[in-house]
Amino acid sequence: MEFFFELIIAAFLVIGGIFGIxxxxxxxxxxxxxxRLHAPTKATTLGVGxxxxxxxxxxxxFETYVSIHELMITLFLFLTAPITANFIAKVHIHRHxxxxxxxxxxxxxxxxxxxxxxxxxxxxxx
Amino acid sequence: xIETAAIFAFVCFALGLxxxxxxxxxxxxxxxRILALDTMFINAIALLVLYGLALGSDIFFEAAxxxxxxxFVSTVAYARFILxxxxxx
Numbered sequence: 001m002e003f004f005f006e007l008i009i010a011a012f013l014v015i016g017g018i019f020g021i022x023x024x025x026x027x028x029x030x031x032x033x034x035x036r037l038h039a040p041t042k043a044t045t046l047g048v049g050x051x052x053x054x055x056x057x058x059x060x061x062f063e064t065y066v067s068i069h070e071l072m073i074t075l076f077l078f079l080t081a082p083i084t085a086n087f088i089a090k091v092h093i094h095r096h097x098x099x100x101x102x103x104x105x106x107x108x109x110x111x112x113x114x115x116x117x118x119x120x121x122x123x124x125x126x
Numbered sequence: 127x128i129e130t131a132a133i134f135a136f137v138c139f140a141l142g143l144x145x146x147x148x149x150x151x152x153x154x155x156x157x158x159r160i161l162a163l164d165t166m167f168i169n170a171i172a173l174l175v176l177y178g179l180a181l182g183s184d185i186f187f188e189a190a191x192x193x194x195x196x197x198f199v200s201t202v203a204y205a206r207f208i209l210x211x212x213x214x215x
Contacts, residue, residue, distance in 0.1 A: 010131035045168065090205070
């Protein structure tokens with residue numbers, strides 16, 4: 001039975017490592033700005049998830065307690081990875097596209113990254 | 127068996143960190159640099175958790191949690207600064 005537990009933990013570690021290195025390699029391999037977003041935000045997050053699962057399994061099988069910290073880190077990473085990806089995609093649109101090069105935004109007049117606030121106050125707002 | 131798998135994972139994430147550093151240095155655009163820095167944060171979290179697993183210590187999870195929060199906040203602040211020229215409006 002102990003061999004089976006060790007096999008599970010080792011499998012999680014190897015899967016996590018492979019996903020991590022694929023994510024980091026994709027960041028330098030892919031040659032389009034937007035497709036470069038895919039590798040780190042998906043594959044690397046999965047890699048960290050694999051390592052955290054291995055750590056949880058180790059605590060549960062060999063040290064006989066259930067660890068909650070890993071769940072917190074996993075939840076936090078899986079919540080924040082899409083938000084950072086969305087922000088970085090908006091930075092790409094903001095710096096490399098004009099309102100003419102983007103598709104029609106529909107019922108909004110203009111894409112949100114190009115929209116200027118209406119009553120903008122210049123300078124520090126006290 | 128766990129030792130071998132842990133060493134494999136250590137090597138994978140360390141190589142990933144080196145590749146991210148390479149991307150930070152050679153990126154042609156500021157958004158790529160933000161993305162590479164964010165990936166460096168995630169790889170650092172994985173390395174910290176692996177180190178805690180290898181030492182059998184519980185204290186590294188707090189460090190990993192703090193790094194996760196700092197990574198998210200700094201990435202969003204940097205992207206926000208480029209988008210709006212201002213972090214808190």
